[in-house]
Amino acid sequence: MRILKGNIWILVLVCLSLQSFSQEATLGARKALIVGISDYQEESLKLNYAASDAALFRDYLLKIEKLSEDQITYLNSNDPSSESYAGALGIYNALDNLLEQAAPNDLIYIYFAGHGDVVKKIARYEGYLLATDANASQNYKGTGGVVALEDLNEYVAAITGTGAKVVLILDACHSGFAFKEGSQKNMETLNESFLNSTKYFSCKPDEFSYESGDLGHGYFTYYLVLGLMGAADVDDTNLQYKELGEFLYTNVYNESEEKQTPLVVTQNPREVVKAVDPQFKKESMEIVKKSSSIKDLLASRSIQQSSSTSNAAEPHPVVKQFNAAMDREEYYDTEQSALSIYQNALKTNELPRQTLNKMQFALLKALSASAQMLINYYIEGHEQLPPAARFKKEAQNLEVCLSLMQPEAPLRERTYTGKLFLDAYAYIRAKNYSNYPKAKELLLEAVKLEPRAAYIHNALGVLYNQENQYKEAQYHYQEAHDLIPSWSYPVGNLGSNYYDQYQYKNAKRYYEEALYRYSDSLTAYQNLGAISVSQGKYAEAEALYLKSVNAKGELLAITLRNLGSLYEKKGNIRKAIDYYEQALAKDPKDVYTYYNYSDLLIEEGIDIQKASKLLTDAINLEPFFARGHAQYGDLLRRYSSDEASTAIAHRHYKDAIDYDPFYEWAYAGKGWLLHKQDQKDEALKSFELGITKNPNKPKSYYYLADYYKSGLKDVAKAEQFYLQAIQKDSFYLPAYKGLVDLYNDHKRQEESRVLLQTLINLDDEAPDTYNLLGNTYFSMGDNERAVVEYQNSLDVDSTYSKGLSNLAYSLLQTGKIEEAVGAYKKAITYNPYQNKAENFSLLMLSEGRRYKRENNHDMAGTLFQEALKLEVNYNTVTALAELYYFDNKPQKAQDVLRLLNADALSKTRETKMLELLCKVAIDLKLSQQATESLAALKKINPRSDYLLEALVHHVNGDSQQTIEALDQVKPIYFNEQLLKSLYSQNTLNLIKTLKP
Numbered sequence: 001m002r003i004l005k006g007n008i009w010i011l012v013l014v015c016l017s018l019q020s021f022s023q024e025a026t027l028g029a030r031k032a033l034i035v036g037i038s039d040y041q042e043e044s045l046k047l048n049y050a051a052s053d054a055a056l057f058r059d060y061l062l063k064i065e066k067l068s069e070d071q072i073t074y075l076n077s078n079d080p081s082s083e084s085y086a087g088a089l090g091i092y093n094a095l096d097n098l099l100e101q102a103a104p105n106d107l108i109y110i111y112f113a114g115h116g117d118v119v120k121k122i123a124r125y126e127g128y129l130l131a132t133d134a135n136a137s138q139n140y141k142g143t144g145g146v147v148a149l150e151d152l153n154e155y156v157a158a159i160t161g162t163g164a165k166v167v168l169i170l171d172a173c174h175s176g177f178a179f180k181e182g183s184q185k186n187m188e189t190l191n192e193s194f195l196n197s198t199k200y201f202s203c204k205p206d207e208f209s210y211e212s213g214d215l216g217h218g219y220f221t222y223y224l225v226l227g228l229m230g231a232a233d234v235d236d237t238n239l240q241y242k243e244l245g246e247f248l249y250t251n252v253y254n255e256s257e258e259k260q261t262p263l264v265v266t267q268n269p270r271e272v273v274k275a276v277d278p279q280f281k282k283e284s285m286e287i288v289k290k291s292s293s294i295k296d297l298l299a300s301r302s303i304q305q306s307s308s309t310s311n312a313a314e315p316h317p318v319v320k321q322f323n324a325a326m327d328r329e330e331y332y333d334t335e336q337s338a339l340s341i342y343q344n345a346l347k348t349n350e351l352p353r354q355t356l357n358k359m360q361f362a363l364l365k366a367l368s369a370s371a372q373m374l375i376n377y378y379i380e381g382h383e384q385l386p387p388a389a390r391f392k393k394e395a396q397n398l399e400v401c402l403s404l405m406q407p408e409a410p411l412r413e414r415t416y417t418g419k420l421f422l423d424a425y426a427y428i429r430a431k432n433y434s435n436y437p438k439a440k441e442l443l444l445e446a447v448k449l450e451p452r453a454a455y456i457h458n459a460l461g462v463l464y465n466q467e468n469q470y471k472e473a474q475y476h477y478q479e480a481h482d483l484i485p486s487w488s489y490p491v492g493n494l495g496s497n498y499y500d501q502y503q504y505k506n507a508k509r510y511y512e513e514a515l516y517r518y519s520d521s522l523t524a525y526q527n528l529g530a531i532s533v534s535q536g537k538y539a540e541a542e543a544l545y546l547k548s549v550n551a552k553g554e555l556l557a558i559t560l561r562n563l564g565s566l567y568e569k570k571g572n573i574r575k576a577i578d579y580y581e582q583a584l585a586k587d588p589k590d591v592y593t594y595y596n597y598s599d600l601l602i603e604e605g606i607d608i609q610k611a612s613k614l615l616t617d618a619i620n621l622e623p624f625f626a627r628g629h630a631q632y633g634d635l636l637r638r639y640s641s642d643e644a645s646t647a648i649a650h651r652h653y654k655d656a657i658d659y660d661p662f663y664e665w666a667y668a669g670k671g672w673l674l675h676k677q678d679q680k681d682e683a684l685k686s687f688e689l690g691i692t693k694n695p696n697k698p699k700s701y702y703y704l705a706d707y708y709k710s711g712l713k714d715v716a717k718a719e720q721f722y723l724q725a726i727q728k729d730s731f732y733l734p735a736y737k738g739l740v741d742l743y744n745d746h747k748r749q750e751e752s753r754v755l756l757q758t759l760i761n762l763d764d765e766a767p768d769t770y771n772l773l774g775n776t777y778f779s780m781g782d783n784e785r786a787v788v789e790y791q792n793s794l795d796v797d798s799t800y801s802k803g804l805s806n807l808a809y810s811l812l813q814t815g816k817i818e819e820a821v822g823a824y825k826k827a828i829t830y831n832p833y834q835n836k837a838e839n840f841s842l843l844m845l846s847e848g849r850r851y852k853r854e855n856n857h858d859m860a861g862t863l864f865q866e867a868l869k870l871e872v873n874y875n876t877v878t879a880l881a882e883l884y885y886f887d888n889k890p891q892k893a894q895d896v897l898r899l900l901n902a903d904a905l906s907k908t909r910e911t912k913m914l915e916l917l918c919k920v921a922i923d924l925k926l927s928q929q930a931t932e933s934l935a936a937l938k939k940i941n942p943r944s945d946y947l948l949e950a951l952v953h954h955v956n957g958d959s960q961q962t963i964e965a966l967d968q969v970k971p972i973y974f975n976e977q978l979l980k981s982l983y984s985q986n987t988l989n990l991i992k993t994l995k996p
Contacts, residue, residue, distance in 0.1 A: 028105035028164070030065075032072045033094045034058045035131075037086050037114035041078050041373060042136040042380075045115055048213075051076050053171055053221040054113040060225050061109065064280060073097070078132040080369030081326075086114075088131040088145050089368050092410050093361050095155045104163030110156070112147075113171040113221070119484065126150070129170065133369060135376040137487040139480075141453035143379065144372045144414055151410050171221055220262055223251045229284035230276035239276050242269040318345050322359055331367060332400050338363055339400065360404055367397040368415065375418060378425065379455050381489035381523055384558060384590055387622065388430035395422035413449060420446035421456055428463050432624035433660050439463055454480040458490045465497055468662055468694070473497050488518040495527055501696070502729040504531050522548040526558060529566075535731045536766025538570050539797045557587030565596050570767075571801030572830040573604055594618035595627050598635075604833045608639055626660035629653070630669050637673045649673055664690050668703035675711050683711070698732040701725035705735070709742055718742055731759075733768050740772045744779040752776040767793035767800040774806055783813040801830035808840065812847060815859070820844075821866045837871035844870070845879050857887060872899050874909050881916055885984050890923035911940050918948060923986045927956045947973055951987065954994060966995055 036054020038047040058074055061067045073094045075086040091112075098108055115130035119138055126140075127149035134145035156166050215222050224244075226232075232247030233239045245264030252262045315323070318341060325331070325338035332339035342359045345351050351359075371394040378385060398419035405412045424442035427435035440463055447456045457480040464473035474497055480490035495510030508531055515524040525548040532541035545566070548559045555563075564579030580597040583590060594614045601611035612635060618628040633652035636645045650673065656666035667690030674683035687704040694700040705721035708714040719742060725735035736759060743752040756773045763769070774789035787810045793803035804827035811820035821844075827835040848863030864880040877900045884893035897917055902910050914937040921930035930952045938944070950965035973979075974995065979988055 027107050028103055029101075030067055030071055030107045030109075031098060031101065032058075032061055032067060032109035032111065033075075033091075033098055034061075034072060034109070034111045035075045035086050035091055035094075035114065036111075037076065037078075037130075037132050039078050040115070040130070040132050040134065042134065042376060044136045045130065045134065047114065049217050050113040050115075050171065053217055054111060056217060056221065056225055057111050057113075057169070060228070064229060064277075080365050085365055085369075086131055087133040087365065087369060087372070088147055089364055089411060090361075091129075091131055091147050092151075093364070095152075097357075099155060099158055099162075102159045102162040102164040106162075106164035107167070108159060108164055109167045109169070110152075111169045111171070116170065133372040133376065135379040135455075137379045137381075137455075137489060138484040139379045139453070139455045139487060141450045141455075141483075143375050143453070143455060144368065144411065144418055145376065171218070219252045219260065220248065223248055226284045226287060228274065228276075229280045230278075231284035231287070233276050239273045240270055241273055244273055245269070316351060316355070318351060319355065319359070322362075326362060326366060329366075331363065331397075338366075364401055364404055367401050370394060371398050371401075371418060371422065375421065375455070378459075379487075379489065381492060381521075384587065385429055387589075388426045388432075388624070391422050391426035391429055395419050395426060398422065417446050417450050417453065417456070420449075421459060424463075425459055428459065428466070430622070430624040431466070431626065431660055433662075434658065436463060436467065452483055454483040454487060454490065457483070458493060461490065461493055461497070465493070465500065466662070468500075468696070470497055470501055486517060488514040488521055488524070491517065492521070492523055492527060499527070499531065499534075502534075502698070502731075504535065504731070507531055522550075522556060522559075526562060529562060533566060533569070534729075535763050536733050536768045537763070538566055538767065538800065540765065541566055542799075555582075555586075557583050557590050557593070560586060561590060561593045561596060564593070564600075567799075567801075568596070568600050570797065570799060571804075571827075572799060573600065573606075573801075573833055574830055576600060577606075589621055591618040591622045591625060591628065594621075595631060598631060602631075602635060602638070604831075606833050608635070611635060624659045626656040626663040626666055629656040629659070630663065630666045633673065634669050637669065637676060646673070646677070661693050664694050664697055664699040664703060666690075667693070667700070668707070671703075671707060672711070675707070680712065683707070696728060698725040698728035698735060701728065702732065702735045702738065705738055709738065715742060715746060730762060731766075733766070737768070737772060740776060744776055749776050749780050765796055767797045767803060769793075770796065771800070771803050771806060774803070774810065778806070778810055783810045786810040787814060787816075801827060804830065805835050809843070812844065817844070817862050817866045821870050824870065838873065838875075841867040841871045841873070841876050845875055848879065848883075852883065857883065861887075868896070868899075874900060874905060874913070878913065878916065881920070885916065885920055885923070888923075888984055888986050890920045890984070890986070893920045894924060907940055911937065914940070915945075915948070918952065919983065919987065922951045922955055922990075923984055925955055927952075930955050944968070947991070950994065951990065954990070962994065969995075 034054050034057060036051040036058075038049065038051035040046050054074075054076060058072060061072065062069065075084050075090055075094065077084040077086060079085060080087065095110075098110070102108060112129050114132075115134065116128065117130060117138060117140070118127045119140065128134075128140050128146040129149070129152070131145050131147060134140070135143055140146045152168075156168055159166055212219055212222070223231075227244045227247045228239070230239065232244045241264055245262070248262040248264065252260050321336075322338050322341045322345075325336060325341060330337045334340065338359075342356070342363060345356060345359065374386065374390065374394050398415050401415050402412065402419065405415065420442045424439040424446070427439035440460070443456055443460050443463065447453060447460065450456060457476040461473040461476035461480065464470075464476065474494065477490045477494045477497060480487065481494065484490075491510055491514040495507045495514065497507075498504075498510065499507035508528065511524050511527045511531070515521050515528070518524070525544050529541040529544035529548075532538070532544060542563065545559050545562050546555075549555055560579050560583035564576045564583060566576075567573075567579060568576040577597075577600070580593055580600070583593040584597070587593070594617060598611040598614040598618070601607050601614070612632075615628055615632045615635060618625070619632065622628060629652040633649040633656065636649035636652070640646070640649075650670070653666055653670035653673065656663060657670070660666070667686050671683040671686035671690075674680075674686060684707070687700075687707050690700040691704060701721045702725040705718045705725060708721060709718035719739065722735050722739040722742065725732055726739070729735075736755065739755060740752045743749060743755070753773070753776055756769055756776065759766070759769050760773075770789045770793035774786045774793065777783075777786035777789060787807065790803045790807035790810060793800050794807070804823050808820045808824035808827060811817075811823060821840075824835065824837075824840045828837055844863045844867040848860040848867065851857075851860040851863065861880070861883055864876070864883055868876040868880050870876075877896055881893040881896040884890070884896065893916070897913065897920065900913060902913055905913060914933050918930055918933035918937065921927075921933060934949065934952045946965045946968035950962050950969070953959075953961040953965055974991075979991065983991070
């Protein structure tokens with residue numbers, strides 16, 4: 001046998017009021033509730049053998065103790081529509097039924113196999129059994145998905161109070177998420193909960209219990225059933241507790257490599273547990289001897305079928321209607337809904353109470369299951385939550401559940417707490433600030449009902465954090481953290497709390513703690529990446545983002561979106577667009593991708609129509625998110641000028657401010673719109689109001705500084721507010737850029753250098769800083785030093801695309817032409833929208849012409865050649881062809897001119913090209929080309945160039961026409977300086993022979 005060490009269970013097996021398993025004559029009815037959960041809705045909670053252990057015990061009751069199937073309620077499914085649904089509601093409902101049906105001398109079995117957990121409550125501990133809809137964060141207070149041991153104890157007490165006997169077996173697993181440091185307390189808590197009872201423990205309080213892949217069961221459950229079948233009986237057919245305990249110890253202790261020590265605690269160890277069948281005893285002992293499968297033995301036994309299972313009656317018409325409504329998921333709000341059908345059936349009394357109870361329970365399951373799943377999803381800490389409407393709908397579902405529950409129902413208060421939370425979070429999720437007070441009221445009521453509900457404290461923290469009430473948020477995040485130290489979500493939120501206050505060291509500490517507690521926390525990687533981005537460490541951020549992948553190794557939608565934003569910051573627009581497109585394909589409802597993508601399309605001037613659609617879709621998806629409205633206002637402000645568009649833009653800015661008064665850009669965007677309308681005083685007030693609402697945020701100061709610089713041209717005020725932005729966040733790069741540009745524009749480069757050196761001392765891994773330093777040296781005319789700094793930006797991050805175009809310009813100024821072209825080609829690849837080949841080639845041509853005027857034809861030729869390599873167009877072709885022509889290299893000029901398509905040129909450019917072709921043909925003595933070029937030229941411009949005609953006639957050998965054409969040339973055109981500007985030296989020599 002082998003131990004599956006990667007899947008350790010802490011098994012707690014307890015038998016309370018354990019009576020004889022035998023069928024004594026004095027016994028009344030026998031019933032059983034068996035719950036076995038391996039397939040939890042939470043992926044991280046899934047188990048290997050819990051369901052198998054429950055099935056094994058069920059088979060034991062059916063085949064050995066001879067219970068019939070209709071005496072057993074068997075819950076093992078995670079499907080809320082299934083009758084065997086093992087959610088908390090299903091388990092409580094089954095316990096209610098057991099209590100309602102219990103009678104004196106009945107024997108009732110209650111068996112649970114699945115996860116169990118114990119959490120600290122001030123000075124004591126609370127124990128829970130985790131139903132299939134439990135969350136994976138130990139956040140049980142008020143969430144549903146669990147059965148409290150305290151509640152279970154009350155059920156057992158109530159059942160035994162009827163005179164019935166109870167056999168309670170809890171096989172509760174703690175897998176990797178378990179409250180490991182509380183394993184000792186697990187035992188103590190269970191002892192306290194089930195006093196004066198016989199107990200079976202799978203191990204000592206300081207030990208773990210293990211499972212076997214070979215057996216397909218936990219060691220303890222496997223040998224317990226074998227022992228009860230008779231393998232534990234020593235000398236007769238009366239199995240005593242003492243014998244069973246010794247059998248368990250001998251086999252479990254020796255089979256488990258970790259020396260697991262099971263315990264049997266009872267008031268009278270010599271009391272008989274049951275009488276065993278000699279045949280079963282023999283067969284079970286043979287299994288122990290051979291270590292074969294217990295399933296083989298039980299499979300050979302027939303099952304006593306219920307007499308009611310054959311010839312099932314046709315469902316009542318009302319039940320058929322009800323089932324049809326449930327299948328349609330038409331639960332309430334219509335006359336044909338399941339709720340209406342059930343309520344009508346209650347009034348008419350045409351159905352038996354048992355059928356009505358089943359209908360009621362079916363509704364409760366259907367309505368509560370998805371609500372519980374949404375709460376669990378929130379508890380997991382997903383960055384992208386469903387829309388607010390989903391939270392509202394689930395709250396409404398729980399409202400209906402409450403109407404179906406009895407006032408004393410065990411889950412009623414928990415259901416009500418869940419409804420309060422869902423209602424509150426619908427407001428928070430919508431980010432509709434006007435409803436935040438109502439959300440706060442609901443959450444405070446919920447936390448009053450469940451003061452130790454960590455997930456409610458966490459939600460209150462989210463609310464306060466969005467209101468910039470950071471201390472209050474910290475308090476509730478810390479409460480959630482203290483209540484469940486193993487839960488990573490509030491730890492991450494504490495990090496975000498500090499991040500929002502620009503305290504990056506503290507934020508990083510909490511994010512790393514969340515990662516430590518949950519090593520594959522995808523959100524923690526995203527958050528750590530966000531800190532790196534805020535500090536300009538793009539390469540570090542990318543490495544962190546790329547660690548955030550799903551189980552298949554695929555990048556998540558949020559990762560793709562963040563990578564898009566990252567590459568946009570680095571200037572690689574092509575790759576940013578690719579990432580945004582991938583993010584949209586992965587998650588078409590992620591509005592933050594819509595925001596980021598549309599912003600890029602607008603800023604780069606790529607596709608305004610697509611940007612407009614993205615923003616419209618985003619507003620439709622999240623109508624109360626301020627950012628969508630503000631960005632749509634920006635689009636109208638920048639690309640529309642009519643009064644109607646301006647009015648719509650104003651409305652969107654107003655909506656943005658109303659929905660989130662802490663969104664800084666809404667005030668800035670509105671300010672720029674007012675400035676465009678020449679309402680400068682009102683514009684300034686809007687910027688200043690942004691600071692009033694956000695006094696601790698650098699963006700609000702930065703936006704006002706930009707307005708003073710670009711809108712009001714007030715250098716002193718702009719400098720003042722740029723510096724205030726930097727005081728709020730010493731890493732806020734936009735403020736540094738704004739201030740550096742201001743200094744450089746006003747010949748204050750030394751102040752730029754000092755400022756940037758201070759930033760480098762804080763952080764020497766930010767490529768933006770070196771890029772800005774390069775800009776400073778470039779503005780000073782120190783191109784050599786500019787090249788060094790631009791190269792530094794690329795050394796820090798080789799994918800930093802912004803540095804490439806700047807490096808190319810500086811290299812060009814230093815005469816490193818080929819390197820400049822290489823750098824610019826890369827810049828074009830990364831951002832073809834801003835870095836156009838034509839722009840850089842024109843700059844190179846301008847530099848080349850300067851060298852040509854200085855008679856440095858070698859340098860001019862190098863520039864013209866590299867410009868042509870960068871882009872073949874009219875300017876690059878004619879510039880190099882002309883240089884070759886005037887340098888008496890007509891064949892090279894001819895080769896270059898062949899690269900140009902004359903049909904794509906304007907008449908003016910075609911005229912110049914044909915003239916050059918004709919002149920080159922004359923030098924090369926290509927009579928046909930010269931004649932054809934001249935003819936084409938005369939079609940465009942009928943006015944004759946008699947000197948050019950004379951030269952073409954000469955090449956064709958027509959002396960008479962050459963003389964006649966020369967006679968038409970005015971003497972002024974034979975001016976030597978004029979001729980030098982028009983013809984090559986070869987042609988000039990020819991002209992001298994024709995016209996001495």
